[in-house]
Amino acid sequence: MLLARLTNAARWLALATILPACAPAASPRPAPSPTPSATSVEVPAAPVAPQCEAPHCEREARSFVTKAVAAIEKPAAKATRDQVVAVLRPRAYFDSVGGTSAAGTMVEPFVGDLFVTYVVDLPQSIRSLGPGDMTTLGLTRADLPAVARANLSTRLGDSPPELARSKAGDVSVIAGGNYFESSRLLLTEDWTALSAKLGKPIFAAAPANDVLVVAIAPPAEQLAKLRAAIQGLYQSSDRPVSPLVYRWDRGGWTAAP
Numbered sequence: 001m002l003l004a005r006l007t008n009a010a011r012w013l014a015l016a017t018i019l020p021a022c023a024p025a026a027s028p029r030p031a032p033s034p035t036p037s038a039t040s041v042e043v044p045a046a047p048v049a050p051q052c053e054a055p056h057c058e059r060e061a062r063s064f065v066t067k068a069v070a071a072i073e074k075p076a077a078k079a080t081r082d083q084v085v086a087v088l089r090p091r092a093y094f095d096s097v098g099g100t101s102a103a104g105t106m107v108e109p110f111v112g113d114l115f116v117t118y119v120v121d122l123p124q125s126i127r128s129l130g131p132g133d134m135t136t137l138g139l140t141r142a143d144l145p146a147v148a149r150a151n152l153s154t155r156l157g158d159s160p161p162e163l164a165r166s167k168a169g170d171v172s173v174i175a176g177g178n179y180f181e182s183s184r185l186l187l188t189e190d191w192t193a194l195s196a197k198l199g200k201p202i203f204a205a206a207p208a209n210d211v212l213v214v215a216i217a218p219p220a221e222q223l224a225k226l227r228a229a230i231q232g233l234y235q236s237s238d239r240p241v242s243p244l245v246y247r248w249d250r251g252g253w254t255a256a257p
Helices: 009-018 056-073 091-095 131-137 144-156 161-165 181-186 188-198 220-236
Strands: 023-025 084-090 107-111 114-121 126-128 171-174 202-208 211-216 245-249 252-255
Touching: 084 091, 084 144, 084 181, 091 114, 107 181, 107 252, 114 144, 144 181, 161 188, 181 188, 181 202, 181 211, 188 202, 202 220, 211 220, 220 245
Parallel strands: 023 171
Antiparallel strands: 084 114, 107 114, 114 126, 171 211, 202 211, 202 245, 245 252
């Protein structure tokens, strides 16, 4: 399969060491959007460097604080319908910001430890979708999933063509630097079509926001190695999503036994 630029070469090396037969597949349309913080506040400057020395330290610290406060007080940029995107996040993400039932939170359970939430993908940042955005855009909760998944599909593009040519025992890593890659699990029509074409069990894992691992009918020993590799990638990721392996079963994902 086609080699792709990986956002973290060490993560790929760790996976390749455990699964030497697998190869990374290129994500067809990388997304340039930067990643948001858990609170979706964009701070326009890097933290003050630890090696900062007087007399510059105080000046740099004051500048950083001023910019950070300005970023927090800045009104949220207005959203357009084509910027509303569905994404997958782990339960731990929501626990860190008040839980899945926090006021104003739009969250739906997906599978295992994963939940669907909605963001606004702006040119220079990503922020959470809020009730005010829904009102402004004329979106209802009933309309939201279809609109947001269509926008997600646009950002991800088609699945790598190599997947459709996979054989039993093949493992593919989709890691082209696309912030939304792990959320490809939401594109059920694509997985339904792939399942029908291959006629074999499909397993997938999303250890990090920009990585998706897909295995076709792995034998038991390979599946065990895959679980270990996914755990390692999850634990080493800056933005972990899920340590679990999922199986496509009768039109939906389930946690693999």
